[in-house]
Amino acid sequence: MHKLRILFLRITTLFKRRHLDAELDEELQAHIALAIEDNLSRGMTRRQARTDALRSFGGVSQATETYRLQRGLPWLEQLMRDTRYGCRQLLRAPGFTLTAVFTLALGLGANTAVFSLINALLLRPLPVPHSEELAVLHYLRSDDSGPNYSFSFPLLRSIEKNHEVFQYVAGFSNTVFQVRENSGNVRVPGALVSGQYFQVLETPPLLGRYLTPQDDRQGGSGTEFPVVLSENYWRTQFNSAADIVGRKIVIANTPFIIVGVMPHSFIGADPTRRANIYAPLWAEPVTDAPYNSIANGYHSWWIRVIARRNPRISLEQGNAALQTESSAVLREVTDAQWAKDAQKNHFLLTADPGSKGFSHLRTAFLKPLSAIFALCAAMLLLACLNLASLLMARSAARERELATRLALGATRQRLIQQLMVESLLVAILGTAAGIVAAPVVSRSLALMILDRSPESALDTTLDLRVFAFVAMTAVATTLLIGLVPALRATSKNLNEQIKTGAHTVSTQPGKRLLPRLLMAFEVALALILVFGAALLATSLTRLYRTGLGFDPKGIVNLEFDMGKQPLDGAALVSWYQNYGDALRHKPGVQNVSFADITPMNGSTWTEDYHTPVSGGDREIYMNTVSPDFFATMKIPILAGRDFRWNDTLASGRKIILSQTAANLLFPNRSALGQQVVADKNSYEVIAIVGDIHLVSIRKATPPGGYISITQDSGHKPSYTAAVRLEGSPSPLFTAARSLAAQMAPEIPPPVMISLNDQLDDSIRSERMMAMLAIFFAITALFITAIGLYGTLAYNTARRTSEIGIRIALGARRLQVIALVFRENAWSALSGTLAGLLAALLAARALASILYGTSARDPLVLFGSIAALLAVASAASLIPALRAARIDPIQALRTE
């Protein structure tokens, strides 16, 4: 308390130093004057009085100095002085400062951005009380390769009944609700949650109440199912109405009653999805119609399970208890076949730490994000090395100044502190610029990770963890860039230094080793980055060049949701036909067709077919398509004919096979006109078409089979219209929407996405990695060029007189160029060699991510080295050429 007050007093004096100095001056003068007066009154002569007064006072300047030390905080004043001095030094070399700040901002900004993404996706706990008590449940089966996070409805119900280790257990499923808003039916992201969901997450509602186990019963608690809204949805759709609780909301043409609103801070159990409406799990048959996952029992695995641990029971204890509970859960299973199967395969429930909730993106992006983080770290290291080299070259130019100051009695520690303050200033400026840019970068990175759906969200705002990371990196950066140059610059022998003076010739070989090693290290790092980026880019280009089997350019998909309108069967099929015909007449539309699955939309449907010659069941990747699908997609029909709108079930079941499927089912013979069998149905093969990549660009084309939408036995099937378009898609979107609203007012407007965007989405982690890697590689090349140029330029500037003498003595220009150029050649070549070895080793980590590209692709390697050497040569040539133009007379005169 006392000490704090004194500290505060001392700090405040720093700001009124001038005034206080004047006051002290006046006080001391008064002292002397009083003493003189006193002496005079005791009978001394004026002169004597004065001498005596001064003598008994002691040293005035000593007293002033001690007084000042006592008054302020010497170390703080010194720091401020150093800071001012550092600022002046930086301002004196604006080129250096700008480069330093810019490269550091790039490095630090990139690191911060990627770290905040990693933080948001992998580190940040859910914003709920006691998140450390949360656990995510999965089960292991010996016939599954890994843990399984999807549960079926009856399995969840028996876990709910049998849990003793957990306070609460809840299931949830992300979904999209069809909600009637003023404009008609729209799709609203939401979640189906079991009764204890909100108890698990323990967040109090903003208004009303949250859902409880009483709500999650068949038929709901009353006549209607209750729902809870998000604050955001309540504000935007209901204008923050105060009387929201008790109001009705129509979901899937069924009224639900709003019982509460959850606060903005509540993001549910999946940090990458934002639900606007939470409905009880039992409402699934209503909201999912025409599907019913609850009735499907053990055939539908659609629920994630999260639980809140009893705080007295550790996760390990909980897992041990779950082992015994697993068998209790199994005993309740009503599906005897499934239970027997599970028993045989050692079904085992297990809990993971769940403080961060559950997101399927985590596993998918762990590897790419780690790789990008490594790239960022390498980038930052590169920027630091670069600055260290530049600072070293710069302080070499300041050696005389430093030596003089040492000679005048400054301690080495003092000089190092001052030089470090300079690096700290650079680091702080760089960090500040980086932090400003980081949120924008991490938000766009998050967009690259997430898919295009409106419910995707990831909170990448900077939090304490990110700031701690930034502070640590900034300090590490300061040390990295400042310490070595500062130690080196102040280590000189004084005599040596002052003697050599301005007659600087090339320094001793030993002295040049460290800067050269640093530069070589930098070049090596740059090569690794360039090589990595080149590999990823090559892999991505090859991925894009892969023959897809269809032409995605100009195709626009319109996804329909027909589950909750009255038409079905033949009436629905003719609705699709009419819609297609109507759309075909819109401007720019070349062709329209419908399909159940569009390429790379994420869903698959496989079916086992066999023929007398197929040697048992063959798994075929199926799709339901309308006539003209092959023409629209430009998939070649190799033999036979396309489906027709009048190919009804009455005319016999028909199938179209892809080349691969035909070869699989009819090895070495023609499939056309033959029969294939699945379950009890037999299908006539009416055509053979080209293979296409349906599920993934990376994987080989699967054996494909197509049946006609006119023979689809599904209930109210929702298809996607594939439209081949010439020109801008926006007029089509308006036309398609109004046409849909006119022909089927009950359905939500179709969702439009171009096929190319869908393909990009399917390889978004590859795209993100390649784009970032290229960005980093270009930056690395740029920074390395600056480093090579900067250090060489400094060194050459210091050798101006030496070079002047050489020229005066008859050295030819070419020799001078070679002399200067050689300085960097050593660093560049040894760095390239070291980088080559390291890059080949590091590239192995990329091997699993690469597509159709070897991790030691010689062409890529050669190209990377060539690019690096070209940049290095260009950077070194400029100072060399400048040196050759030195005018000897001018150079010698400046001595």
Place this chain on the structure above:
Amino acid sequence: MGESKSDVLQGTLDLMVLKTLESMGPLHGYGIARRIEQVSGSTLILNQGTIYPALLRLEQRGWVKSEWGTSETNRRAKFYSLSRLGRKEIEMETENWERVAATMARFLAPSN
């Protein structure tokens, strides 16, 4: 800097200043210095200048207050006076000193 030695001396000077202010009332730096010289006689040679850092230290701790005023010879000077905290400090320090002095006296007394 000889840390421990100067600490003792500082402490001594501080107490002298406080005690001077207690007995003389508000006083300017020169007055304090003169008074200390007079009281201690020839046993202490004081550089009068050192009084000022000491006064600042005491002021920072809240033991003395300062105010500009005019001296008896009509000269503008800074006057120092004892605060309530300072009076308490004198009590504590005096006690402290007496204890130390007594202890030292016992040590220095010829052993019998």
